[in-house]
Amino acid sequence: DGGITQSPKYLFRKEGQNVTLSCEQNLNHDAMYWYRQDPGQGLRLIYYSQIVNDFQKGDIAEGYSVSREKKESFPLTVTSAQKNPTAFYLCASSSGGWPEAFFGQGTRLTVV
């Protein structure tokens, strides 16, 4: 089946640790995105990549890092510099031929 796979579904992090969230797509989409969802705040853009080996900061990039070494993969690292990382993280992808974005099922990150 074609789609976007995010893993893990639930993730627990101790304060001071870095964690990496996985996002893989087999839709052959050029662009990929990471959003953060908090209650009452909608979706906020963290990073996006329109092509392999290139990415841009979104509105809330501080404390996060990404890489785009392969077209199908766009991992997100939540670093210890992110002061309030507890949130629901959503990965999405899109292509030039389809203006809508397709979303994965999300990863819920909790700091313990």
Add this chain to the structure above:
Amino acid sequence: AQSVAQPEDQVNVAEGNPLTVKCTYSVSGNPYLFWYVQYPNRGLQFLLKYITGDNLVKGSYGFEAEFNKSQTSFHLKKPSALVSDSALYFCAVRVSSGNTPLVFGKGTRLSVIA
């Protein structure tokens, strides 16, 4: 800069009644507009989009939306609500040129009461 406003945090409607979820937008240039739905602890599911052409767009599960350029609105509608429509709804916008990110509103929680 692009932005989306969903003025209602919560909309309550009785089952069988029509529903409307409001959305207004701001964008430089021609907009692409979208509605998504989210169920608890799930990703966003695409409902419908406006690209160009007919101002009334029909989408999944009986939903439709009306694009109004003069009012910069894109309200989501359904003639007869179902309890299963209860969910979180997001409106989104992007400019029509390039593969740019979607900008989302804060979401509206729809509760359909039996």
